[in-house]
Amino acid sequence: MTHRAETLGLPRSDRRVAARTVALRKLYGQGEAEVHALDGVDIAFYEGEFTAVMGASGSGKSTLMHCMAALDSPTDGRVFLGDTDLSSLKDKQLTELRRDKIGFVFQSFNLVPTLTAKENIELPLSIAGRRPDPTWFDTVIDTVNLRDRLGHRPNELSGGQQQRVACARALMSRPEIVFADEPTGNLDSTSGAEVLSLLRRSVDEHGQTIVMVTHDPVAAAYTDRVVFLADGLVVDELRNPTRESVLEEMGELTARAMA
Amino acid sequence: MRKVTLRNLVAHKVRLFLSAFAIVLGVAFVSGSFIFTDAMGSAFSGIISGSTADVEIAPEGANEFDSAPDGRTIPDSVVADLEQLDEAAEVDPWNQVQAMYVVGEDGKVVGGNGPPSFAFTDTDTRALTGRKITTYVAGDRPTGTGEIAMDVATAEKGDHQVGDTVQLVTPGDPPTLEVELVGLVEFGEGSLGGATLTLWDGQALQELFFDGERAWSGISLTAAEGVSQQQLRDAAAEVLPEGVTARTGDDMVEDNEEGLQKILGFLNTFLLVFATVAMVVGTYLIINTFSILVAQRSRELALLRAIGASRRQVNRSVLTEALVIGIVGSTLGLGIGFLLAQGLRALFGTIGLDLSTAEFSIEPRTVLVSYLVGIGVTMVAAYLPARRASRIPPVAAMRDDVALPEASLRRRLIIGTVLLVAGIGLMIAGFQVENGTTGLTMIGVGMLSILVGVSLMSPVIGRPLVALLGATYRRTFGTVGQLAAQNSQRNPRRTAATASALMIGLALVSLMSVLGASASASTDKALKAAITSQFIVSNVVGSPFSPNIAEQIRDVDGIEAVAQFRQAPAEVKRSRVFVGASDPDDLAAASDFPVAVGSMTDLAEGAAIITPEAAEEQDLAIGDEFQMNFPSGPVDLTVVGVFGVNASVPANYLVSLDTFEQAGLAPLDSFLFVEKTEAADADAVRADVDEILKDLPTVTLQDPGEFAEQQKEQIDFFLNIIYALLGLAVIIAILGIVNTLALSVIERTREIGLLRAVGLSRRQLRRMVRLESVIVAVLGAVLGVLMGVAFGIALQRAIADEGIDVLAIPWDRLLVFVGLAALVGVLAAVLPARRAARLDVLRAISTE
Known part of the structure; x- marks a missing residue:
């Protein structure tokens, strides 16, 4: 099933694994209504790579991301973040893990309405009782290009600006990995492009690891690697994707599903 | 439309239960007051009619409902004259001595501080009820000055049996007596309400307390067959000397009932005042709950409008919910009121008023008032939120975040100022009015108007305090504190309404403690001047x-x-x-x-x-x-x-x-x-x-300091009763905080999920909710205490010439109130905070 992966080349040997799953299963419901959202997924995401996870609705891509991001617990199998086995951690440690090692970007921004953009960006750090490194803060703010909007509250910002604030928040704590759940789903194409290129830049310039769930082949084309899910299984992947190659692959998968 | 309404009620059981709870408590207070005073009325009516004969003869002005102990007597010759009358079947002369206390086996006075203690001549007189006033259930009638009979309840309380030697404290010479208990009697109507009764042989009381003079305190007549009370009275009046009057039993009962009703009416009004306070506070809670529910459902309501529901239908849908809550709350309240009345019985029992055999019945009037008050208050409170709901435009259904149309703070400020000024005016006018009741009512309404006015203005007035608390929070608790402070200001009206409920309760509590402290200080000063002896x-x-x-x-x-x-x-x-x-x-x-x-x-x-x-x-x-x-x-x-x-x-x-x-x-x-x-x-x-x-x-020797302390203890006792009664309003206010917080947590589910996702620990989350709660509580407490002190000063000035001429403000106690309020804030947050902390992060984020 990974014939393409072989032809397109395995990850470069100097790339270490940032996160991986082993035989990951997630069941919802019981008996008749039992649904295998994940049906034994083994996958690795590499440091300094921008990976897209694609698949039809119900393919399990969101569940995979939630499980990897310590937001949801798997029914079976393991999730490793670096060398840490998430299943061995208690709620408190998971909370700290999310706070210190994971960044999030949501489809619907999810900013705290009472806080200014700057305060929202600093939130994970200030929750932990830490101050942001001023150089890094400047770097991130420049990356997301929000310097003149820092004092504004979310309701005074456009959707694209809000999502850029969310991205800055995710990057600020220098997490080992950033998970983005359809970050451009609620944005027009211009704002979407801004957000995607800012994610791309943070990978290229700062070596950030990013995993992004998306429907959109255009968004996927910004990444280094696309992983395709169907019916709770990893069915294929592409390296150095383009819009066209992604579309082609998607068509193929659909055809296979129809057959 | 009705289905939507009912589904909503079912869907929001918990929050509606919380707001219904305010109604339950308020109605319980109202119905409990009525049930209790009714029971007390019937108990004392029983005592009155059970102890009055066909015709009662006494010196003029004695034997009235509120007579002071009277030393006058009727000469024995009158008895002989009355016995000549054909109209009289029985002529029973008797003596009465008040303040004759029975000492129990434990050396303490039976009945303690409350109920009266009587000594009577033992007679076989029949009461109007047809039963004998007293009936022997054990032992014999007393003979001579060394024997007595007493009522069963007193004997039980004093742990005395027939044959025991019993010590009595008398109002005469000698001040104590030791007598043998030879018989036990039951009062015809069952209970004496805790009063102590001792019965004596014919002339024993005369020998001991009337200088041995053969003269009587009163004479009870029983009519012969076929003779009416009036006929007997008229016949008796013929032979009575000047200064002695005969009255029919019916007349006496009527007069006594009148006196009784006056006292019960006062007690009822007293209790109802506190019920009203509780209801006012409850109103805030209901307004707030409905406002929040409407705000949270605004999208759904807009959808209803979009698919064709009229404004009226939306309005009615909200009001129907209120109606159901009102009915359910009133019904529960009525039931709990019955229990509350039992509680009051126990409370009054501790000061010696024994109502153990009194019947507690729910009169139709009680039911009517309970439902009127319960449903009325709920509907009135729901009116504004319902109107706001009906104003949600249909297009709001299509928008992402719906903001309800809200009146500007300026309008609130204006209305609040008008109420405040009107209230101050009413209070000042009330102080000028000579008529006590009218004046007091005006002062009361004035205070209420001021309280409501200030609560309307409190989103603005409270700002500096909240800012101060917020700054402290930020410094002490960092980001969590900052989030909490900002959360409390997201809906200034909501915070203000919640704090206002507590403010009203605490304003009254503080007012009472200022008055109490002033009364204590005044008593102290007056006694220092009055008692110059050692x-x-x-x-x-x-x-x-x-x-x-x-x-x-x-x-x-x-x-x-x-x-x-x-x-x-x-x-x-x-x-x-x-x-x-x-x-x-x-x-x-x-x-x-x-x-x-x-x-x-x-x-x-x-x-x-x-x-x-x-x-x-x-x-x-x-x-x-x-x-x-x-x-x-x-x-x-x-x-x-x-x-x-x-x-x-x-x-x-x-x-x-x-x-x-x-x-x-x-x-x-x-x-x-x-x-x-x-x-x-x-x-x-x-x-x-x-x-x-x-x-x-019963009698003690004290130096002036001790005496003053004892007097002040009585003031404190009374004050504690009032605190307990106001406590209900404070409890409702606390429920209000719980309710508002719980609703806010639900409203912010998504945001809470986000905070958890980015690393806020459960502990930090709980602390955030707790801190917000403390802000609300402290805001209410500080405003309440300040207003209570202002009211207290005003009232003390007004009644300075009634003996409370020293103003004392118990700052230490008031500070304790504020401290307690902060604690209350912490406690009120327990459940909402736990609920917030338990939210499943994933689900919280994906909640729409």
């Missing part, structure tokens, strides 16, 4: 005691003087006054009441020394003659002196002991002022007097 002998309960005690104390070594002081109510020119009586020489020797005009020594029979206030009020000067009305009739008095301004005499008019007895008042002492010789050792004198008093559990 010691004072008094009765804990305030009921008068045997003059023999004074005689005995006079014989103690080292005693310089003992001044007996007696008190009784009387009337001068139709206004009620307090008359005191004492021996002028003793009083001059044992205490220091400066007489400004005239001289204490002129206080002979028929003379009076009056206070400057009385002189001004009645326009009396030295040498003037005036009439003072006692129950027995008028007595002519001449003013022989006016006290100095600073003389704190415990009476408006002072007469001699002779005048007091001549007016038919029982020769019982209220206080003794005791002065020792300079050489005598205070402790030794004290020990000797205590030896005399050791058999008299």
Whole structure:
């Protein structure tokens, strides 16, 4: 099933694994209504790579991301973040893990309405009782290009600006990995492009690891690697994707599903 | 549409239960007040009709509902005359002695501080109810002066059996008696309401307490067959001497019932005032709950509008919810009110009022009032939110975040200011009004208007305080504190309404504690001026005691003087006054009441020394003659002196002991002022007097400081009762905080999920909710305490000439209130915080 992966080349040997799953299963419901959202997924995401996870609705891509991001617990199998086995951690440690090692970007921004953009960006750090490194803060703010909007509250910002604030928040704590759940789903194409290129830049310039769930082949084309899910299984992947190659692959998968 | 309404009710069970709870508590208070006073009424009606014969004969003015102990008698010859009447089947003469206490096996007075204690002549008189007033259930009738019978309840409480020797504290000479208990009786109507009854052989009371004179306190007549009460009364009136009157049983019952209803009415009003406070506070809670529910459902309501529901339908849908809550809340409240009435029975039981056999019934009037109040308040409170709901535009259904149209803060400020000014005006006007009830009502309504006004303005007034707390939070708790402070300001109206409920409760609590402290301080000051003797002998309960005690104390070594002081109510020119009586020489020797005009020594029979206030009020000067009305009739008095301004005499008019007895008042002492010789050792004198008093559990010797403490204890006792009653309003306010927080947590589910996702620990989350709660509670408390102090100062000024002339503000206690409020905030947040912390992060984020 990974014939393409072989032809397109395995990850470069100097790339270490940032996160991986082993035989990951997630069941919802019981008996008749039992649904295998994940049906034994083994996958690795590499440091300094921008990976897209694609698949039809119900393919399990969101569940995979939630499980990897310590937001949801798997029914079976393991999730490793670096060398840490998430299943061995208690709620408190998971909370700290999310706070210190994971960044999030949501489809619907999810900013705290009472806080200014700057305060929202600093939130994970200030929750932990830490101050942001001023150089890094400047770097991130420049990356997301929000310097003149820092004092504004979310309701005074456009959707694209809000999502850029969310991205800055995710990057600020220098997490080992950033998970983005359809970050451009609620944005027009211009704002979407801004957000995607800012994610791309943070990978290229700062070596950030990013995993992004998306429907959109255009968004996927910004990444280094696309992983395709169907019916709770990893069915294929592409390296150095383009819009066209992604579309082609998607068509193929659909055809296979129809057959 | 109705289906949507009902589904909503079911879907939001918990939050609606919380707001229904306010109604439940309020209605419970209302119905409990009615049920309890009804039960008390029926119990005392039973006592009245169960102890009244066909015709009752007594000296004029005695034997009334509110008569003071009366020493007058009817000569024995009258009994013989009455026995000649064909209309009378039975003629039962009797004597009555009040303040005859039974000492229990434990050495304490049975019944303690509350209910009265009577000694009666043992008779077989039938009451109007057809039953005998008393029926023997054990032992025999008493004979001679060494035996008594008593009512079963008293015997039980005192742990006395037939055959026991029982100690009595008497109002006569000797002050204690040891008698044998030979019989037990039951009162015809079951319960005496906690009163103590001892029964004596025919002439025993006369021998012991009426100088052995063969004369009677009263005579009960039973009509012969076919003779009406009126006929018997008329026949009896023919043979009665002057100054003795006969009244039909029905008349007496009616008069007594009237007096009873007055007292019960006062008690009921007293309780209902607190019920009203609870209801007002509950109204805030309901308004708030509905506002939040409407806000949260605005999208859904807009959808209803979009698919064709009219404004009216949306409006009605919200009001229908309120109606259901009102009905459910009132029904539960009625039930809990019944339980509350039982609780009140237990509470009154602790001060000796025994209602154990009283029937607790729910009258139709109670049901009606409960539902009217419960449903009415809910509907009124839901009206504004319902109207706002109906204003949500249909297009809001298509938008992502819906903001409800809200009146600007400026309008609130204006309305609040108008209410505030109107309230202040009403209060000032209320103080000017002469009529007590009208004035008090105006003051009450004025205070309410001010409270509502301030609560409307509180989003603005409270800002500096919230900002201050917020800054403190940020410094102390970092980001979590900052989030909490900002959360509390997201809906200033919501925070204000929640805080206002607590504010009203605490304003009243603070008002009471200012008044209480002022009353204590004033009492202290007045007593310091009034008691200039070394010691004072008094009765804990305030009921008068045997003059023999004074005689005995006079014989103690080292005693310089003992001044007996007696008190009784009387009337001068139709206004009620307090008359005191004492021996002028003793009083001059044992205490220091400066007489400004005239001289204490002129206080002979028929003379009076009056206070400057009385002189001004009645326009009396030295040498003037005036009439003072006692129950027995008028007595002519001449003013022989006016006290100095600073003389704190415990009476408006002072007469001699002779005048007091001549007016038919029982020769019982209220206080003794005791002065020792300079050489005598205070402790030794004290020990000797205590030896005399050791058999008299009701009478104590105290120095002025101790006496003042005891008086202040009574003020505190009363204050504690009021705190307990206001406590209900505070509880409702706390529920309000819980409710608002819980609803806010639901509203912010998504945001909470986000905070958790980015690393906020459960602990930090709980702390955030807790801190927000504390802000609300402290805001309410600070505003409430400030207003309570302002009200307290105003009221103290207003009633300064009624004896509360010292203003004392118990800052330490008020600070404790604020501290407690902060604690309350922490407690109120427990459940909402736990709920927030338990939210599943993933689900919280994906919640729409």
